[in-house]
Amino acid sequence: MGSGPGRNGISRGLTQLPRRAIEQGTWCAVDDVAKRGDAALLEATARFDRLKLDPSSLRVSAAEIEAAVKACEPATLDALELARDRIETYHRRQLPKDERFTDPLGVELGWRYTAIESAGLYVPGGTAAYPSSVLMNAVPAKVAGVSRLVMVVPSPDGKLNPLVLAAAHLGGVTEIYRVGGAQAVAALAHGTATIAPVAKIVGPGNAYVAAAKRLVFGKVGIDMIAGPSEVLVIADDTGNADWIAADLLAQAEHDASAQSILITDSSRLAADVEKAVEAQLKTLPRAAIASASWADFGAVIMVKNLGDAIPLADAIAAEHVEIMTADPDALAAKIRNAGAVFLGPHTPEAIGDYVGGSNHVLPTARSARFSSGLSVHDFMKRTSILKCGPDQLRALGPAAMTLGKAEGLDAHSRSIGLRLNLS
């Protein structure tokens, strides 16, 4: 339930506390907010964020948001605007189409997509909060047509990152509360007197936030549980060692538990990349984090030929896969499990983090085996449609009645039989 910078700052991963202890603490925190509402939320915020609030000061005011926007560098605001526009353009293409068709029997079938009414966006606090992540979550929700988008962001010691507020403003988020941790997730899921509940909660957070999301799943929808960031680079002898080393370190600097892996069939490149990583680490501001990540989770894997990289890549199922080979498209087509692929030497993953247009919220910890990056689909849902007339019911009814009876569900059969004068 903690939401101070130490816990919520830069880490996208789980802390090292035993998972069960975290889950039990989270249970109490969530339960308390579910039962006592604002009072529990305010007490937890005072305790973990060292911030005394009352219900009227929970919400970040329009004036604060305006002041935050003014406090940002114009160049940064321009870059955020470019990012927003490109994310919006990309995600508009994801809008799903409704379907309606009539089958040979005359049965009308189909489905219809609608936006989720309300969504909550969790944003980690601390100094290294990510305004880009605000856009990556808010823009798809807006494109989907979510009418109420609520943001919660912890404000340890009362501090808020102006860039996060500016990104919210650019993303069209106006309802923002200065709370974080499991208590904020609980408030979004259960609602309090001040914060109306939402239907779905998205966004990354620390281990307490992840545990709280897992706990409220079912009452509300949640997105994936985010783990530490990962990159897998697949390169042949055409690869530029300096560029590859820079990309490996760009992932490693996120978190000491981030993972960067190079798979190559070139022993020359493997050696050069290892040297380049060491050299570049020397001048990196976040060298402590990046070198811990590289030492503990980094790897250079030699393969006989690039074909051998494919089953390895599928087993690793990395969040990000960069392919720097003579024919990157051909190799990418053979990989099944990857959150995102970045093709060719001029597509560093950092472009995708910010301004490529695709979403940077991607499956981590091998979950690319079964899940996808955040998209417009995460903010919409599908209602299926079925329509029979008397003829269609006559054609299909008897088989349905047979199955109803076989399953011991006589009222199912009867609901059809009554209409067909068969019961």
Add this chain to the structure above:
Amino acid sequence: MGSGPGRNGISRGLTQLPRRAIEQGTWCAVDDVAKRGDAALLEATARFDRLKLDPSSLRVSAAEIEAAVKACEPATLDALELARDRIETYHRRQLPKDERFTDPLGVELGWRYTAIESAGLYVPGGTAAYPSSVLMNAVPAKVAGVSRLVMVVPSPDGKLNPLVLAAAHLGGVTEIYRVGGAQAVAALAHGTATIAPVAKIVGPGNAYVAAAKRLVFGKVGIDMIAGPSEVLVIADDTGNADWIAADLLAQAEHDASAQSILITDSSRLAADVEKAVEAQLKTLPRAAIASASWADFGAVIMVKNLGDAIPLADAIAAEHVEIMTADPDALAAKIRNAGAVFLGPHTPEAIGDYVGGSNHVLPTARSARFSSGLSVHDFMKRTSILKCGPDQLRALGPAAMTLGKAEGLDAHSRSIGLRLNLS
């Protein structure tokens, strides 16, 4: 972790045990299988299903499946085949399309869908197991292209429902293990010496199964957590009271905690339906369950006009919505939250349960506010694609570098700057 008929039989919902006690018991069961594999799985099966197995008898043999198919009534097999074919035709239309486009800057973008490699299908045991649910889960997985589809089904006292095995056979499932409960979910998620792990687990189960799925979520994908079944009927004075009563009872017979609601603007219909429910209950084999459900959770709601039904329907967000009014399509178009809609008097929900073609695995317990019925999408995932050349990197790179620096991620900026000779 129980999987006997008393717990796993007909109930699609949670038991009345305190959720936390269930979760703690489940934690131990899952942890035990994760650590000790087959030994723990076999012990739990001996304890809860009163069935002593060894690793070689865990899997249901091809001969057993063949014998089960032969033991089924030909009419029932025909009905299951019709259901399978219609489910397959409907779900083929859901296959998502890949996308690839070049934006005005020359950046290549898009995404690609691939099937999940392996999926586990949980099937409840007991005498009232649902062969239709086997098809509803297996067919979309097959249509998606899942190459390994594993089924687990508890076999209390050694008994297996031949129809469930027949449905598995028709659905193309050949790898079946006679285990259930939290221990089966754990085996699918963590793998044992006998059961290779899967990437995603789907299918309904009792409270222990639901808790186990919640617990392994992240390590593997899961589908929704299923609750008791629900139907909302919206009808005007054109409604046939007997048919509506039959539909309300078809839902109520599932489970004492199932819910059936009628909303109408006709006091004549409201009174007639209440009478018809009482009359039909008298001759219903599952009258005890259905009358408990109707007494505790059933409702007839009068509205002044049908327009007032829309916000109510959205708040209830029912799994199934039947609309029997003069213009059902127009009313359906205004409802946002529903798992499935059934239009007109000749579309009883039971048709959708079996042979309509659409999926009967639908969001319950108000989760239609944020989630959709099971579909081909649940068995596929999307990899996003990004490709820049030197010109595109030059165009987008500076903005990305600005954002990387603003977020304190210098290695991100450097990975771009190195390529542009800017750092």
